Amino acid sequence: MNPHPKHLPADERRAVTVESVVELAGTQNPSKITTAAIAKHMNLTQGALFRHFPNKESIWQAVMEWVTERLLAKIDRSTKGIESPLAAMEAMFMSHIEFVAEHPGVPRMIFGELQRTEETPAKLMVQTLIKRYSERLHRLIDKGKASGELSSSLDSEAAAVLFIGTIQGLVMQSLLLGDVAHMQRDAPRVFAIYQRGIRSS
Numbered sequence: 001m002n003p004h005p006k007h008l009p010a011d012e013r014r015a016v017t018v019e020s021v022v023e024l025a026g027t028q029n030p031s032k033i034t035t036a037a038i039a040k041h042m043n044l045t046q047g048a049l050f051r052h053f054p055n056k057e058s059i060w061q062a063v064m065e066w067v068t069e070r071l072l073a074k075i076d077r078s079t080k081g082i083e084s085p086l087a088a089m090e091a092m093f094m095s096h097i098e099f100v101a102e103h104p105g106v107p108r109m110i111f112g113e114l115q116r117t118e119e120t121p122a123k124l125m126v127q128t129l130i131k132r133y134s135e136r137l138h139r140l141i142d143k144g145k146a147s148g149e150l151s152s153s154l155d156s157e158a159a160a161v162l163f164i165g166t167i168q169g170l171v172m173q174s175l176l177l178g179d180v181a182h183m184q185r186d187a188p189r190v191f192a193i194y195q196r197g198i199r200s201s
Contacts, residue, residue: 021060023105026103063122089137130164151201171183
């Protein structure tokens with residue numbers, strides 16, 4: 001059975017295209033993914049692909065929009081109903097790691113976009129993702145300081161940078177080792193160390 005049927009409504013075709021790119025990025029260098037490779041993966045012609053996307057850049061932008069929507073929705077679900085800011089931060093941390101484990105091509109694409117010197121629509125979307133992600137994190141940190149769960153003298157900006165940087169470090173090491181399960185094993189122990197540094201004594 002063909003997992004990518006040829007006749008789909010436009011919105012579904014765009015969604016399937018984005019998911020195909022994420023799949024491909026999980027097994028190869030994203031910068032080497034061509035529209036021909038995407039079309040072949042989907043069992044389509046390039047012409048059929050270009051009926052839904054004017055160029056490769058628009059496909060990459062759609063992928064980053066998909067990543068932004070899915071990741072933020074996942075972390076929002078993970079923190080819903082959790083009163084403790086620190087527990088919510090842990091849920092956010094673990095759900096982010098889980099998202100990367102489910103879609104290992106995503107960090108490869110994000111790192112690739114951030115290395116580009118020019119401002120592309122996809123790169124701007126990544127910057128928007130980081131901004132919206134940071135806003136959620138800052139709200140939890142501020143709530144934690146207000147409740148006394150986190151140290152009142154905590155540098156909120158540095159705590160947010162370290163949170164994101166810790167996840168990036170785990171992801172990078174997993175990519176280098178070629179073992180996504182590595183970051184899932186390490187994440188709880190790593191967060192425990194981070195937590196000790198920011199919680200109120």
